[in-house]
Amino acid sequence: MVLLVIFGLVAICSAICVVAFKNPIHSALALILTFFSQAGLFIALGAHFVAAVQVIVYAGAIMVLFLFVIMLLNLGSLQDTARQNISAIKIFVLVLAVLLAIEGITVARYVDQNGGVIKKQSTDVIIQRLKDDFKMSDEDIKHSVEELYGKGTSVSNLTSVQVTGLVHGEMGKTERIGTLLFSKFVLPFEVTSFILIAALIGVISIVNREPQEAA
Amino acid sequence: MENLPLSLVLISSIIKILIIVHMLLIGVMGMIWAERRVSAWIQDRYGPNRVGPQGLLQPIADGIKFLLKEDLIPEHVDKVVYILAPAIILIPALITCAVVPFGSEIPVSWDGQEYRIPLQIADIDIGILYILAITSLGVYGVVLGAWASNNKYSFLGGLRASAQMVSYELPLGLSIVGVLMLSESLRLREIVLAQSSFLHWNFLTHFPSFLVFIIAVFAETNRLPFDLAEAEQELVGGYHTEYSSMKFAMYFMAEYMHMIVGSVVVVVLFLGGWYFPGLEKLVDSGTLVGGLLSFIIVFVKTSFFLFFFIWVRWSLPRFRYDQLMNLGWKVLLPIALTSIVVTAVVWVVSESRLWVGIFNVISAVVVTSVVTTLVSMRSKSKVVIEDDLDIVSGDSPSFMTR
Amino acid sequence: MLLQYYMVLSALLFTIGVIGVLVRRNAIIIFMCIEIMLNAANLLFVAFSRELGDSSGQVIVFFVMTVAAAEVAIGLAIIVSVFKNHATVNVDEIKSMKG
Numbered sequence: 090m091v092l093l094v095i096f097g098l099v100a101i102c103s104a105i106c107v108v109a110f111k112n113p114i115h116s117a118l119a120l121i122l123t124f125f126s127q128a129g130l131f132i133a134l135g136a137h138f139v140a141a142v143q144v145i146v147y148a149g150a151i152m153v154l155f156l157f158v159i160m161l162l163n164l165g166s167l168q169d170t171a172r173q174n175i176s177a178i179k180i181f182v183l184v185l186a187v188l189l190a191i192e193g194i195t196v197a198r199y200v201d202q203n204g205g206v207i208k209k210q211s212t213d214v215i216i217q218r219l220k221d222d223f224k225m226s227d228e229d230i231k232h233s234v235e236e237l238y239g240k241g242t243s244v245s246n247l248t249s250v251q252v253t254g255l256v257h258g259e260m261g262k263t264e265r266i267g268t269l270l271f272s273k274f275v276l277p278f279e280v281t282s283f284i285l286i287a288a289l290i291g292v293i294s295i296v297n298r299e300p301q302e303a304a
Numbered sequence: 305m306e307n308l309p310l311s312l313v314l315i316s317s318i319i320k321i322l323i324i325v326h327m328l329l330i331g332v333m334g335m336i337w338a339e340r341r342v343s344a345w346i347q348d349r350y351g352p353n354r355v356g357p358q359g360l361l362q363p364i365a366d367g368i369k370f371l372l373k374e375d376l377i378p379e380h381v382d383k384v385v386y387i388l389a390p391a392i393i394l395i396p397a398l399i400t401c402a403v404v405p406f407g408s409e410i411p412v413s414w415d416g417q418e419y420r421i422p423l424q425i426a427d428i429d430i431g432i433l434y435i436l437a438i439t440s441l442g443v444y445g446v447v448l449g450a451w452a453s454n455n456k457y458s459f460l461g462g463l464r465a466s467a468q469m470v471s472y473e474l475p476l477g478l479s480i481v482g483v484l485m486l487s488e489s490l491r492l493r494e495i496v497l498a499q500s501s502f503l504h505w506n507f508l509t510h511f512p513s514f515l516v517f518i519i520a521v522f523a524e525t526n527r528l529p530f531d532l533a534e535a536e537q538e539l540v541g542g543y544h545t546e547y548s549s550m551k552f553a554m555y556f557m558a559e560y561m562h563m564i565v566g567s568v569v570v571v572v573l574f575l576g577g578w579y580f581p582g583l584e585k586l587v588d589s590g591t592l593v594g595g596l597l598s599f600i601i602v603f604v605k606t607s608f609f610l611f612f613f614i615w616v617r618w619s620l621p622r623f624r625y626d627q628l629m630n631l632g633w634k635v636l637l638p639i640a641l642t643s644i645v646v647t648a649v650v651w652v653v654s655e656s657r658l659w660v661g662i663f664n665v666i667s668a669v670v671v672t673s674v675v676t677t678l679v680s681m682r683s684k685s686k687v688v689i690e691d692d693l694d695i696v697s698g699d700s701p702s703f704m705t706r
Numbered sequence: 707m708l709l710q711y712y713m714v715l716s717a718l719l720f721t722i723g724v725i726g727v728l729v730r731r732n733a734i735i736i737f738m739c740i741e742i743m744l745n746a747a748n749l750l751f752v753a754f755s756r757e758l759g760d761s762s763g764q765v766i767v768f769f770v771m772t773v774a775a776a777e778v779a780i781g782l783a784i785i786v787s788v789f790k791n792h793a794t795v796n797v798d799e800i801k802s803m804k805g
Contacts, residue, residue: 149440
C-alpha cells in the first residue's frame with residue numbers, strides 16, 4: 090500500500106513532466122523516471138520478473154534509443170509550441186471520465202467486493218489449480234509454503250489468507266511465467282519472434298535509403 | 305532469510321549494507337593503488353612508493369587532490385544533466401552489490417535462538433535479471449555526460465562508447481543462459497550452491513560462455529582493450545573532457561566500481577563463488593569460521609580477477625571501433641547463442657556436465673570458424689566501407705545542421 | 707480495494723499520455739507519450755493478473771513490451787528518415803506526403 094502511494098505519485102508527477110518539459114532530453118529523463126516507478130509498481134504487485142523485464146527493455150534499451158535519436162537530431166527547445174486551440178483541461182476531464190466509467194462498470198459487475206476471485210474458492214480448489222496451471226509438484230508447493238510461513242506448516246491446514254498469499258507469491262516467479270510462456274502462450278511467443286525480425290528488417294531498410302531532395 | 309524474525313532482518317540488512325558499501329569504496333581506493341603498482345611492475349619500474357608504506361596512501365593523496373581542485377561548471381552546458389550524469393553512472397555500480405552473495409552463512413544468536421544470516425543483502429527471486437537490468441543502466445551515465453558537455457567531439461566519443469556498451473549487453477546476457485539452465489534457478493545463491501564440487505564449477509562446463517562473459521564485462525566497463533571512449537580521443541576529448549575535480553573523480557571511481565562488481569559477478573557465476581576444492585564442507589557448515597572463510601575465498605578470487613583486468617590492460621593494444629563491433633556482433637553473439645542451444649540439447653540427452661562441456665567447446669570453435677569464413681568471403685566481394693566512417697573522421701553526419 | 711486504486715492510477719497515466727499526444731507538436735515527444743499509454747495498459751494487466759491469481763496477465767505484459775520495443779525502433783527510424791527530408795520533426799510542419 091505504501092509502495093503503491095509512493096511509486097504512484099512519482100509515476101504521475103514524472104508523466105506530467107514528460108508532457109510539460111520543453112527540452113526533449115529533460116522529457117526523456119522524466120520518462121525514464123516514469124518507467125522506474127512503473128517497475129516499482131510492478132514489484133508492489135508481486136510481479137518481479139515483469140519488473141525486471143520492464144527495466145531491461147524500457148528503461149535500458151528503448152530509452153537509450155530515444156536518447157540517441159534526440160541527440161543525433163540535435164533538436165533544441167524551440168521546435169515545439171503547444172497548439173493554441175486545444176485545452177488540456179478539457180481533454181483531461183473527458184478522457185478520464187470515459188476511462189473511469191468503463192472501469193467502474195467493470196468493477197461493479199465482475200470484481201468481488203470482498204477481495205477478489207481467489208478468496209471465494211476453497212483451499213483445495215486453489216491448490217489443485219496451482220498444480221494444474223502452474224505445473225507445481227507437491228514438493229514444490231510444500232517448499233513454497235515452508236518458505237513463506239515457516240517450517241512445519243502443513244499444506245492442508247492453511248487459512249484462506251495464507252493460500253492467497255501463496256498464490257500471489259507464486260504468480261510472479263520466473264518459473265511460472267516460463268511455464269506459461271512455453272505451454273499456453275507458445276504461439277504468441279513464436280509470433281513475437283517474427284515481429285522482432287520484421288522490425289529489424291524494417292529499420293535497416295528504412296535507414297539505408299538515400300535521402301531524397303526536399304520538394 | 306525465510307525464517308528470520310523481522311527485527312533481525314532489518315538490523316542485519318543495515319549492517320550488511322554499511323559494510324558492503326564501505327568495502328566497495330575502500331576497494332576502489334585499493335584498485336587505484338593496485339593499478340599503478342601492478343602496471344609499474346609489468347613495465348619494470350617502481351610505482352608510487354613514497355606517500356605511505358609501499359605507497360598505500362597514494363589514493364588518499366589523489367582524493368585530496370580531487371577535492372581541492374577547482375570544481376567548475378562551464379557556461380555552455382546543460383546544467384541539470386551535467387550535474388546528474390556522474391551520479392547516474394555511480395548508482396548502478398553500488399546497487400548491483402545488493403544481490404551478490406559474498407559468502408555463505410554466519411550463525412548469530414538473537415532473542416535466545418540460533419539463526420543463520422546469509423552474507424548477502426537480498427536474495428531475490430530474479431537475482432541475475434536484476435544485475436542485467438542494472439548493468440543496462442550504465443549506458444546513461446556515459447551518454448548523458450557526453451551530451452551535457454555540449455562539445456561535438458566528446459559527444460561523438462560518448463555516443464560510440466554507449467553504442468559499444470549497448471552492443472555488448474547482448475553477449476553478456478546470453479552467455480549466462482547456459483549457466484542458468486544447469487543451475488535451474490535465477491537466484492545467485494542457488495547458482496553458487498550448484499557449484500559445490502570443483503568439477504561442477506561453471507567455467508569448466510561452459511568454457512566458451514565464460515570467455516564471452518569476461519570479454520563482455522571488459523567491454524561494459526569500458527576497459528582496455530575496449531576503451532576508445534577514454535583514450536583514443538584523449539587528444540581532443542572523450543566523454544569526460546569537460547568534467548573537473550570531483551565530477552571527474554566520480555567517473556573515475558565509477559569505472560573502478562564497475563570493475564569490482566563485474567569481477568564479483570564473474571566469480572559468483574562461473575568461478576564457484578565461495579567454494580574451494582577441499583573446503584566445501586567447512587564453508588557450508590554454518591559456523592563463524594566457515595562463514596568468514598567463505599568471504600575470504602570470494603575476496604581472494606575477486607582480487608585475482610581484478611589483477612587479471614589490470615594485467616590485460618597493460619598487455620593488449622586497443623581495439624579499433626569497427627573491430628570492436630565485429631567482435632561483439634559477429635563472434636561473441638553466435639558463440640553465446642550456440643552455447644545456449646548446445647547446452648540445452650546435450651543436457652537433456654545426457655544429463656552429464658562432461659558432455660555439455662565438451663560439446664560447448666567444439667560447437668564454439670565450429671561456429672566461430674564458420675562465421676569468420678562467411679564474413680571474410682562476403683567482404684572479399686566488395687570494398688568494406690563502414691557506415692560510421694564519417695563519425696570516425698570527425699565530420700558531422702549529413703543531417704546535423706548545427 | 708487495492709485493485710480500484712491501481713485502476714484509477716492506470717486511468718490517470720493513460721489520460722496524461724493522451725494529453726501529451728494531442729498537445730505536443732514534437733514527434734518524438736508524441737512517441738514518448740504513446741509509451742506512457744502502453745505502460746498504463748501494462749499496469750492494468752498486472753493488477754488484474756494479481757486479482758485473478760492467474761499469471762497470464764504478466765505473460766501478456768511481456769508480449770506488449772516486446773511489441774512496444776519493435777514499434778519504437780521502427781517509429782524512430784521513420785522519424786529520422788522524415789527529419790532527413792524535411793529538417794524538422796514538428797508535426798504541424800510536415801504537411802506534404804511527397805518528398
